[in-house]
Amino acid sequence: MADKNSIPVFRKPLYDLVGCRFGRWVVIAPHRIEGVHHTKWVCLCDCGTFKTVYGSSLKGGKHKSRSCGCLVLDTRAAKKLANPANxxxxxxxxxxxxxxxxxxxxxxxxxxxxxxxxxxxxxxxxxxxxxxxxxxxxxxxxxxxxxxxxxxxxxxxxxxxxxxxxxxxRNKTNNLWIDTPDGKMISVDAAKNMALVILHL
Ligand SMILES: [Zn+2]
Incomplete structure (x- = not known):
């Protein structure tokens, strides 16, 4: 059993994610912060972006991370292109x-x-x-x-x-059809026809 008064020693990580791939992320190195367990990891996204990401986010859970954000944007753009309405x-x-x-x-x-x-x-x-x-x-x-x-x-x-x-x-239900010397036509055409006749008089 550990002595409570002994000097704490650096704890080895419970898991090592270096080299693992999560979606577009590849884990490069643990991100060490003084006094804090290295729960973050330096990751490289396929698009070339580096970021530090929580191990819990890489491994899944509520705040799952699979890229620097480019994956969501690319998926959204692909869906827009695939949508027949677009x-x-x-x-x-x-x-x-x-x-x-x-x-x-x-x-x-x-x-x-x-x-x-x-x-x-x-x-x-x-x-x-x-x-x-x-x-x-x-x-x-x-x-x-x-x-x-x-x-x-x-x-x-x-x-x-x-x-x-x-x-x-010419295909509306409310068109008024008129019998003219040139045949049956809707009122708009009959008026135009009449105007042409007058012009040529
Ligand atoms: Zn990216």
Whole structure:
């Protein structure tokens, strides 16, 4: 049994982590502090950063450490790149179009809800998942937006296409159709037609 009055001697570490790898850390040396057990270790991260890390953090537990912080950043960046909603790590135009359509149909707080969900226009079950919408429609071509062929129908693959504003505006439920000498057309086109006739008189 140890004598309580004897001079304390330096205690050898209970474990030696030098050379061990924990995630991106490789332990280089114990970090000795005067009067304190060397519970910290000098570690080198794969990215080239040196830091001292608690042995308990290396070995696991609540504050587990697996890198200088670069691992979390790289994982986050990789997830962003892998997310189908993102293009170059940022939410794509197509994603915002899908989110807008979904909220017009399903969210009474959406400004457009009264013209869509409020009038019984829905979105297909499959399109509740963005990846399915993207697989059906592809990325939105430049200058085009999501148009429903039947303006009274739902947002679903059978009823949707990418269309320019000209096509979309002619496909609205509230368009006024007029019989003209040049055939049946919506009021906007009839007015334009009339203006052209006047110009050429
Ligand atoms: Zn690092």
């Amino acid at each position: 293009v170059n790590g940022k939410p794509s135009k197509t994603y915002y179009i899908w989110r807008g359509a979904k909220s017009r149909c399903l969210s009474p707080s959406s400004s457009g809800y009264k013209y869509y969900g409020g009038k019984g226009i829905g979105i297909s079950d499959s399109w509740m998942t963005y990846a399915n919408f993207l697989a059906d429609m592809g990325e939105a071509p430049a200058g085009l937006s999501l148009d429903r062929v039947d303006a009274k129908g739902d947002y679903c693959v059978e009823n949707c296409r990418w269309a320019d504003n000209h096509t979309q505006s």
